[in-house]
Amino acid sequence: GENVEQHPSTLSVQEGDSAVIKCTYSDSASNYFPWYKQELGKGPQLIIDIRSNVGEKKDQRIAVTLNKTAKHFSLHITETQPEDSAVYFCAGMDSSYKLIFGSGTRLLVRP
Amino acid sequence: DGGITQSPKYLFRKEGQNVTLSCEQNLNHDAMYWYRQDPGQGLRLIYYSQIVNDFQKGDIAEGYSVSREKKESFPLTVTSAQKNPTAFYLCASSIGEAAYEQYFGPGTRLTVT
Numbered sequence: 001g002e003n004v005e006q007h008p009s010t011l012s013v014q015e016g017d018s019a020v021i022k023c024t025y026s027d028s029a030s031n032y033f034p035w036y037k038q039e040l041g042k043g044p045q046l047i048i049d050i051r052s053n054v055g056e057k058k059d060q061r062i063a064v065t066l067n068k069t070a071k072h073f074s075l076h077i078t079e080t081q082p083e084d085s086a087v088y089f090c091a092g093m094d095s096s097y098k099l100i101f102g103s104g105t106r107l108l109v110r111p
Numbered sequence: 112d113g114g115i116t117q118s119p120k121y122l123f124r125k126e127g128q129n130v131t132l133s134c135e136q137n138l139n140h141d142a143m144y145w146y147r148q149d150p151g152q153g154l155r156l157i158y159y160s161q162i163v164n165d166f167q168k169g170d171i172a173e174g175y176s177v178s179r180e181k182k183e184s185f186p187l188t189v190t191s192a193q194k195n196p197t198a199f200y201l202c203a204s205s206i207g208e209a210a211y212e213q214y215f216g217p218g219t220r221l222t223v224t
Contacts, residue, residue, distance in 0.1 A: 032211055043115075043201055043215035044154070089153060097209035098144075098169075101153045 002027040002094035006102025014110050019080050021105045023090035024072040032093040033073045035064060037086045038104075044089060048075070080109045114138065115216035117202050122221045124196075132187045132219045134202030142210065143185035144203040147171060148218075154201065160185055161208040189221065196223045 003026040013019045025033070031052040036044035050057045050064045050073065057064050061080075066073040077084055087106050091099040115136045124130045136143065142161045146154040156169030160179040174193025179185050185204075189196045199220050205213040 032209075034213070036215075041218075041220075043117075043203075043218045046212065046214060049212065093210060098156060098159065099210045099213060103153045104151075 002030055002092050002100040004090060004092045004100050004102045006090050006105060008105060009103065010106045010108070012108045012110060013080050015080060015082060017080055019075075019077045019084070019107055019109075021075045021088055021090070021107070022072060023074070023092075023102050024070075025092040025100075026071070027092065027094060028068075028071060029095060030092045033064070033066060034091050034099070035062075035075045036089045036091070038089065039086045077107075080107075082109050082111050085109045115202060115204055115214060117200075117216040117219050120217065120219060122219055124221070124223050126223055127191045128223075129191060130189050130196075130221065130223075132189065132200055132202075132221070134185045134187065134216060135183055136185075136202075136204045136216075137183060138204060138206070138214070139182070140204035140206050140214075141182070142205045142208055143179065144205075144210070144213065145169075145175070145177065145185070145187045146201040146203065148199040148201060157187065157200075189223075196221060 006023045034049035037047045038044040061078050063076045087104045089104050090102040118133045144159040145157040155171050158177040160166035176188045201218045202216040203213050
């Protein structure tokens with residue numbers, strides 16, 4: 001079945017710098033990869049997603065890239081702001097159309 | 112205002128008691144899901160339902176039960192058979208049977224002592 005690994009587990013950046021979080025997946029048939037942002041004590045919020053028929057998707061300061069050959073995808077946040085501080089989760093869709101989540105990355109943006 | 116509601120936000124129970132967590136959505140989504148999140152960890156799937164009156168076990172269904180009598184509602188019962196029930200419980204839904212664009216509720220933090 002699908003397995004999703006995420007790294008780093010923690011990431012600290014200076015405000016204004018870029019942050020990159022990487023995930024790898026095991027099932028080559030997986031075709032949907034969302035990213036979620038979770039603030040303390042709240043439910044995860046879908047921030048961007050990508051399907052396997054495209055290699056990159058952007059939405060303002062965030063972007064996701066997908067490398068199907070290498071089976072990895074990454075979240076890129078540019079011009080980071082303190083409000084970007086949160087836990088970020090990647091996920092892949094398994095053959096039963098359910099999401100398999102990575103273990104999360106705690107991002108800290110230092111003012 | 113469309114969305115997913117979970118109540119209550121905090122729930123306290125004594126060991127040995129069953130407890131039911133509420134999840135309601137007004138998004139007209141077909142599929143609903145329950146996840147468990149432990150401190151510093153990812154999300155693990157407990158149960159999911161892709162259609163009314165049908166549901167499937169996820170990865171950690173032991174000690175839990177669900178029902179899906181209405182499209183809008185997917186309550187989760189944490190039974191006394193669940194050995195370590197203290198956790199943050201998240202309900203989610205998606206528009207179709209597959210988990211594309213899955214949206215989460217605010218969560219219920221259950222503490223069992």
